[in-house]
Amino acid sequence: MAKVLGFTGTRRGMTLAQKRAIEALLGAGTVLDKVLVHGDCIGADADMHALARAAGMRVEIRPCNLNSQRAGCQADKYYDTKSPLARNRDIVEQADVMLACPSGFKEELRSGTWATVRHAKKRAKPLFIAWPNGVLERA
DSSP states (O other), X not given: OOOEEEEEXXXXXXXXXXXXXXHHXXXXXXXXXXXXXXXXXXXXXXXXXXXXXXXXXXXXXXXXXXXXXXXXXXXXXXXXOBOHHHHHHHHHHHOSEEEEEOSSSSOOSSOHHHHHHHHHHHTTOOEEEEOTTSOEEEO
16 A cells, blocks of 8 residues: 655745755655655645656645645645645645655744644654755654
């Protein structure tokens, strides 16, 4: 059975260093059996989508109900639209492992990315953070 990599990231998009770190991770063949689930948001979700497709991963999308924030990525499976926070909780619940790409080095209170990280920690999901400088660490 394929395991699922859940993803959350900033609408600002990934830094080049984050992209390189994730490319190396995906290229190492250690990222499960290649199913990615993300929220189809502009920025880092779209960046991760492209990296996952280049690595041959199956992609599932849990879109939010804010069309102005949608990236329009093409997926193998789509789920019903929900509010951003509800959608993010669903991503965490579906994932076997979570990967986060925040825009900064400090946790923020009014951030969907950090709210998703907090939920993953609460649910005791394995969680990795790709920091803006490209350092990948287990949280």
